[in-house]
Amino acid sequence: MFYIGIDIGKRHHEVGLIDDQGNPVGKPLRFANSKAGSEKLVEFINHHHLTPDNAIVGLEATGHYWLSVFSFLHQLGFKTTVFNPLQSDALRHFYIRKTKTDVRDAYLIAQVIRIDSPEETPFLEEDLLQLRHLERLRYSFVDQISDLKRKIISLLDQVFPEYEQVFSDLFGKASSEILLHAPLPEDILKMDT
Numbered sequence: 001m002f003y004i005g006i007d008i009g010k011r012h013h014e015v016g017l018i019d020d021q022g023n024p025v026g027k028p029l030r031f032a033n034s035k036a037g038s039e040k041l042v043e044f045i046n047h048h049h050l051t052p053d054n055a056i057v058g059l060e061a062t063g064h065y066w067l068s069v070f071s072f073l074h075q076l077g078f079k080t081t082v083f084n085p086l087q088s089d090a091l092r093h094f095y096i097r098k099t100k101t102d103v104r105d106a107y108l109i110a111q112v113i114r115i116d117s118p119e120e121t122p123f124l125e126e127d128l129l130q131l132r133h134l135e136r137l138r139y140s141f142v143d144q145i146s147d148l149k150r151k152i153i154s155l156l157d158q159v160f161p162e163y164e165q166v167f168s169d170l171f172g173k174a175s176s177e178i179l180l181h182a183p184l185p186e187d188i189l190k191m192d193t
Helices: 034-048 066-076 085-092 102-116 126-159 173-181 185-190
Strands: 001-006 012-017 027-033 055-060 079-081
Touching: 001 102, 012 034, 012 102, 027 034, 034 066, 055 066, 055 102, 066 079
Parallel strands: 001 055, 055 079
Antiparallel strands: 001 012, 012 027
16 A cells, blocks of 8 residues: 655645555655646556555645545545545644645645545535535624624723713614714713713
8 A cells, every 4th residue: 555645735735645564665856836736646546556445645735725635535436535634734743844844744734644544535525615614604703703702892992981881782873973972971962962
């Protein structure tokens, strides 16, 4: 069995290949995150006579850059495991020299797959990935809104401590309309009720 480790990057990826004893096979490959890069990866696979029956692939889930490589390898039929970079970091701590290079990381990822034998990552349809990203974006916006509301309340408490007694809904339409016409507490006191 052969183990292919791919260190994912924004523009380029690095591939390291090891055998079932953990020994490097051939030279590592650097390929671009492009169609031409994918063709270069296929050449690497063919050169080493790698097939879905004799090779397993591992790659780190680095940002969103791993998705195209994962989809491409899935189309080729390779068992591919995507894992959290913290897993390869844990193995890196076993080595005396903890230098981090793309080539070293590619081999380290291959070692993680060889040693751990993790489960294959199920292929996610593009629609599901898009929904996941939209859900995360929505959660991020909700979190930001909550944080902004806390900051606004903190500022209001400093400059207008009576605000909560004047308005029942701190962020309601009525309070927003009034504040547009009367931004200072003195302006509100001058208004007819």
